[in-house]
Amino acid sequence: MSMYDYVIVGAGSAGCVLAARLTEDPETRVALIEAGGPDTAQEVHVPAAFPQLFKSALDWDLDTDPEPGLGGRRAYLPRGKVFGGCSSINAMIYIRGSRADYDGWAAAGAAGWSYDEVLPYFKRAEDNERGEDDFHGVGGPLTVSEGRSGHPLSSAFVRAAQQAGHKANDDFNGQEQFGVGRYQLTQRGGLRCSAAVAYLHPALDRPNLTVLSSTQARRVVIEGGRATGVEVERGGTLEVLRAEREVVLSAGAYESPKLLMLSGIGPAADLTAFGIEVVRDLPVGQGLQDHYMAMLNFRTAAESLISAASPENAALLQSEGRGPLTSNIGEAGGFFRSRPELQAADVQFHAAPVLFHQEGLGPALEHGFSFGPLVLAPTSRGAVTLRSPLPHAAPRIVHNYLVTPEDQACIVAGVRIALEIAAQQAVAELVTEPFEVPASDSDADILAWARRVGQTLYHPTSTCAIGSVVDPELRVYGVPGLRVVDASVFPTVPRGNTNAPTIMAAEKAADLIKGAV
Incomplete structure (x- = not known):
């Protein structure tokens, strides 16, 4: 059994930020788990090539169940299965959303998430080639440039x-x-600047960071009501990565709720139907939104x-x-x-x-x-639910x-x-x-x-939302030692492309975890 301070599930947009920020303290030991592998494919880095990654080995290649609003059609849902996650296969558009989004979250009870409170985290992340002003930052890890x-x-x-x-x-x-x-883009010198390029690669040589690629998280280990680690499958064998401080799920709006439910955290009736012991009855997976x-x-x-x-x-x-x-x-x-x-x-x-x-x-x-x-x-809401109690089974998704x-x-x-x-x-x-x-x-x-x-x-957002599944500090209600940090925590989908808000949320979460706010 391997021992760390923090175990982060998912080396996507949020997980890369957290791994980099938490390991800035050389005394903090972090394990970062990624089901995919390194972002070495040329198609990741050449911007115009990203559609070639759809349905490749770097794509989770999910589908919805028949969508009632689309005449029963199934919709294809690409998701990055690679260092950088979706920031390694997306269209690189840098959009934050509207002031109305964040102020709406705060007004509904998400204390600390108003526009004026999250703007410093957008700016901290950013290295905008236009320079610094009231809305933009320079010197951050994430290069933002003109097309x-x-x-x-x-x-x-x-x-x-x-x-x-x-x-x-x-x-x-x-x-x-x-x-x-x-649109301004997350590009550096005309190449993709993913969360992996911006945050993870500069941190890879730190001795206190362990990155486990081709490693599938199976469930959160919960002992005495507290999250103490993550059971993973790697190279055909099972092992537990122990987290002395916290487990952080950053697996995205489809996989983070699936992992919670496999771990006994979710709608009790649904979990019981699969023979999963209920640890905490929460509306995990509900409230799904998308554009x-x-x-x-x-x-x-x-x-x-x-x-x-x-x-x-x-x-x-x-x-x-x-x-x-x-x-x-x-x-x-x-x-x-x-x-x-x-x-x-x-x-x-x-x-x-x-x-x-x-x-x-x-x-x-x-x-x-x-x-x-x-x-x-959108006013519509969908759900992510379990299709099977097997960790490798894709979840059931209806938007x-x-x-x-x-x-x-x-x-x-x-x-x-x-x-x-x-x-x-x-x-x-x-x-x-x-x-x-x-x-x-x-x-x-x-x-x-x-x-x-x-x-x-x-x-996709909002399947582990602030106020229903996690508190404003992104801690899962009633399960000490467990947080969710990715787009699933957004109370509503922001008015714009979601990569920049996800990186912002991880920057803020790093401060919350460190106790810096």
Whole structure:
């Protein structure tokens, strides 16, 4: 039995931050468990290559159960199974969300999580090439930079959105979120700056950090009501990693609740049905939220990213850190309101200089481009439940995408905004013909189309939420020695891409664990 101060499950966006921050104290012994392996694949680091990682060995390759709001369709859910987790396979977009998200959490009881209280942790993490100001930091581990691709098709979307009356915004993480523009990215010199690159790699040589790759966590060991370690499977053998201070689950919004339930922490009736002894009856896995997106796709005669993988572009990436291979696919976008009375955005757009269809799995064999909305502040809630008491079994996941009238109205309004942008000169002059668009602009056709072609934007949250499963210091209610630190603790999904908020939460959690706040 190996002994540590802290055992962290998951070397993803949160786990990498925690491992680096906790081992800054040379007396603190940390074990970091990762089911995947090192982030050595070239496709991880070359930004435009990330879709090639879908359904690879670096992907947990999950699926939902039949989704009632999608006509019973199953949705594909890629998740990173590699150092850096999803930050090693994502689109690298640096978005924090809205002030309204964090202030809403605090107002609902998440003490310490208001916007003004979390902003210092965003800034601490950040090394923004624009420099320091009221909203941004420099000198942190995570490099945040301008996109180095600057693809003309992405620029056309931004121009068309302005022609449609939407204002330009050069900083979605600044004073205001509304508007259109290009996204800042977690890139360094044109290559991916994942949580592993930013936090874990600089810490790997520390003697007080033990990283166990290709190691599957099976359950949290609980003795006398307290979490004392993690049972893992490694190389076909079982062992227990003992945590003298705390066990921290950072396995993500699908796997962290699964691990809790396998350990006897969850809805009592569900656990009993699987013959799992109930340690603590908590609504683990309930409250799941995610962002659902529907992309308009158009053919074009202009050059798209399908020609990016040329020797010339590879040389440009290597020598100057720019060019099409630095593209994060979703280069541009914006934030909108579906109804004028809303104070915060409820629709977000992503625009890609390539066809992006069939849940990101469709072949892009011809030149095209895509853009479209997502439901940014969904009212629907789903759940993660056990499918089997076997640790290797994937959980049962239902998001309930588009089941509420509010979410249906939001996606329809978002698609209407997209169709209006598509009609503007900057886009219309580039379109040779539609590739995948609604049959008409009627509400019924738009909604039917969105249900058929839509997909996750890879932002699951809220399955171990503050206030229901963990307290505001991220300690699991009624189980001493156990915390959850990842996007599952968010009370609601933030209004934006979730990687930056996850890194922020881990920065804050490191202080909470150290007793520094």
